[in-house]
Amino acid sequence: MKLQKNLALLALSLGATATLTACGSDDNQTQTNDNDNLTAVIVTLVGGVDDKSFTQSAWEGLTEWGNEHGLEKGRNGYDYIQSNSESDYVNNFNLAINSGYDLIFGTGFKFDKSMTEVASVNPESQFVLVDSVVDLPNVASVTFKDNEAAFLAGVAAAETTKTNKVGFIGGMPGPVLDRFQAGYTAGVHAVNPDIDVEVQYADTFVDASKGKALANAMYANDVDVIFHCAGGAGNGVFTEAKEIVSTDPSREVWVIGVDQDQAAEGAIDDNRNITLTSTLKGVGQAVQKMCDDASNGIYHGGTHIELGLADNGVGLTEGQLSEEAKAKIEEYKVKIIDGSQVVPQKPEKDNE
Structure with a gap:
């Protein structure tokens, strides 16, 4: 994959x-x-x-x-x-x-x-x-076609969440982030339309403290999977998730990385990693x-x-995905490629 x-x-x-x-x-x-x-x-x-x-x-x-x-x-x-x-x-x-x-x-x-x-x-x-x-x-x-990889990330989030609440943290609004947000939300709802997708923008691709603050609020609201598309600001999302798990190892929260394999950013120790998967570009x-x-x-x-x-210009890492999630992702990947699953490029109004 x-x-x-x-x-x-x-x-x-x-x-x-x-x-x-x-x-x-x-x-x-x-x-x-x-x-x-x-x-x-x-x-x-x-x-x-x-x-x-x-x-x-x-x-x-x-x-x-x-x-x-x-x-x-x-x-x-x-x-x-x-x-x-x-x-x-x-x-x-x-x-x-x-x-x-x-x-x-x-x-x-x-x-x-x-x-x-x-x-x-x-x-x-x-x-x-x-x-x-x-x-x-x-x-x-x-x-x-960032929306295609983001759709698969949404499928991964939907297959993984236990709270039926997932999040999206973007850097700054624009056409590229529109594609990420639209694809992710569509992927989540393709699996389960009842899952709540919380969307926030940091208005920066640099300030990790803003990404951390947004993640803190989302995780406090029972969001358990966050897809960040925020560049350096997204490093704060990883920091927040790792702090939560380090403080309470029984808590299960995840981050989905962006643009390259961000497994290293999610490593807590040799036995625990909070990077669920990463979209690849x-x-x-x-x-x-x-x-x-x-x-x-x-x-x-x-x-x-x-x-x-x-x-193969975009994709998804295997990361910490379950076998069930991998199978569902592969199912939708085939549908996207053969055209039977259309992936939106712009978010729905109620998700903006």
Whole structure:
């Protein structure tokens, strides 16, 4: 059930089943000269490359690509530029251009406006936006069907809850978080429409204390499974759950991780882990593939690549799931792939 790296890479190849659409261009690829000395850089969100989630996955993918090609961290190989606030985004993209990087990544939906601003006046520079879409010929866009993985997370939560109360904690509202929330709620209610889904937003992807406070309130209200989609703020959800279980080992509460396997964040000791499962997103693999293709003279500028369960671009870890939960998840996974289970992309009004 776990996302397989090689399949995610294949999903980005030209012959894969991933959805490919051209954005503002007649061609969905640009042929460039082979470049054995390609340099690449990631402009980070505020959370940085150690957020234990989305940006960290992107950085791990770029680092692995660099190591595979014998490159060193720095301007002559691969690197990242840290953003300390959203006001840094445009300046950091310009810094990447002025530093001479061949391929410039923005990893996160919050980069769409700043990348549009910079890419539109720098047509010779090549950009990749991960998790959103910019309609320019010098921007390759990669997105994921997060709602599909979130639906399976909802099935997992519904199969696990003993209180019939589960929670969702998002970072900041937006189209990506809409997909997560909608999919999760739909998955829960597909199994049992009577389960209550409590939804809260931290309004930050960075402040772990806010995630912890929201989790504290939910667990106090008998919620026993929380799916966090809050980046670094979600680390506070793990902290709260571990504190509860450490104080009262008889209490059973769970966290569902996001974007990469977050089992390590849920470990209490060798015998107990409160990470029920984690949704997976092939962010690092997408970064690697884009770099590999650019090194081989292929740049996907003007193209939108969308990856879902059918492409192994998203998935779910086995984690601490029961055998019954695994079977139910597999049942719905098949239905989503064959189209018999439609997964919403926007939340219902009563779940907002």
